[in-house]
Amino acid sequence: MTAAQTRLSLQRFIEAAQATITAHAEELTALDQAIGDGDHGHNMVRGFDAMREAAAEIGAQPFGKALQKAGMTLVMKVGGASGPLYGSLLMAMGKAGDEAPEDISTLAGIFAAGVEAVKARGKSEAGEKTMLDVLVPVQAALVAGGDATAVRAAADEGLASTEAMLATKGRASFLGERSIGHLDPGARSSALLVHAVCDVLEEE
Amino acid sequence: MTDNVSIVIVSHSPEVAKGAADMVRQMVGEEVRVAFCGGNGDGGLGTDVAAILEALQSVYTPKGVAVLVDLGGAETNSEMAIEMLPEGQAENVKICNAPIVEGAVMAATEAAGGAALSVVCATAEEFQS
Numbered sequence: 001m002t003a004a005q006t007r008l009s010l011q012r013f014i015e016a017a018q019a020t021i022t023a024h025a026e027e028l029t030a031l032d033q034a035i036g037d038g039d040h041g042h043n044m045v046r047g048f049d050a051m052r053e054a055a056a057e058i059g060a061q062p063f064g065k066a067l068q069k070a071g072m073t074l075v076m077k078v079g080g081a082s083g084p085l086y087g088s089l090l091m092a093m094g095k096a097g098d099e100a101p102e103d104i105s106t107l108a109g110i111f112a113a114g115v116e117a118v119k120a121r122g123k124s125e126a127g128e129k130t131m132l133d134v135l136v137p138v139q140a141a142l143v144a145g146g147d148a149t150a151v152r153a154a155a156d157e158g159l160a161s162t163e164a165m166l167a168t169k170g171r172a173s174f175l176g177e178r179s180i181g182h183l184d185p186g187a188r189s190s191a192l193l194v195h196a197v198c199d200v201l202e203e204e
Numbered sequence: 205m206t207d208n209v210s211i212v213i214v215s216h217s218p219e220v221a222k223g224a225a226d227m228v229r230q231m232v233g234e235e236v237r238v239a240f241c242g243g244n245g246d247g248g249l250g251t252d253v254a255a256i257l258e259a260l261q262s263v264y265t266p267k268g269v270a271v272l273v274d275l276g277g278a279e280t281n282s283e284m285a286i287e288m289l290p291e292g293q294a295e296n297v298k299i300c301n302a303p304i305v306e307g308a309v310m311a312a313t314e315a316a317g318g319a320a321l322s323v324v325c326a327t328a329e330e331f332q333s
Contacts, residue, residue, distance in 0.1 A: 079244030081277035084284040170276050
């Protein structure tokens with residue numbers, strides 16, 4: 001991929017991410033009202049709108065620096081815990097890869113660095129009804145060399161698995177057993193973003 | 205300018221943050237520097253990394269800064285803001301695992317006596333209502 005193509009792609013990824021978050025903002029808020037504080041939709045829109053506004057500036061940077069800038073934009077703008085969590089994901093990915101990955105195993109390695117950063121930031125692991133229940137299966141699908149269809153399926157299965165889980169992290173943990181039976185809003189936003197990225201990759 | 209540990213209060217609510225800071229000031233007057241912040245960038249409930257960073261820097265001293273937070277996002281955003289401080293400052297800033305109002309008052313009272321950051325945090329964390 002040439003530098004110009006990378007620049008184009010990053011802008012398209014940002015546009016696709018912002019579009020899906022905007023389209024599903026009310027759904028994210030409704031999920032968060034059930035088991036959290038009901039601000040996930042608004043917070044994500046604020047963060048991804050800011051990223052969209054900075055898309056040209058972000059896209060002008062090399063891949064690694066661009067991801068770090070995109071992550072920092074989310075950290076500074078989201079206003080909830082999801083800001084540092086998504087921000088840490090992108091910033092760690094940016095630090096792990098200076099250049100855009102040219103094969104799936106390189107992408108898997110870069111993504112793994114991001115997922116580790118989310119675990120550290122959230123002091124969490126998969127199985128606790130969080131975004132990690134989507135990110136960790138996606139990482140496994142990438143390691144297995146899966147295509148966009150396999151990656152989307154991993155995200156969807158991970159998201160579905162959160163419904164039966166007991167929340168032990170975040171505000172949903174205050175509900176105890178009553179958190180069971182609801183999808184996790186962070187897992188939902190993660191699945192939406194994974195779909196958006198896969199859709200753009202397929203169009204490339 | 206005092207050389208006591210400073211206090212930073214981070215709540216989802218600007219009113220809670222200000223109220224807790226008012227209670228601290230009532231206890232310790234000007235002997236301890238106190239900063240507070242609350243609310244997201246749009247003025248709603250939430251926390252804002254930029255505002256937390258500003259609050260930390262407004263009262264930073266090498267003696268230390270004790271940070272009191274309310275719920276999860278306040279802690280995560282405070283951890284992020286602490287990491288963004290200029291090099292060498294983060295090690296002098298600690299988040300106390302204590303209730304925000306009681307913890308802030310206990311921490312400030314201990315800080316007013318000139319205690320070290322570790323002692324200030326321990327006092328806040330030992331608080332039992």
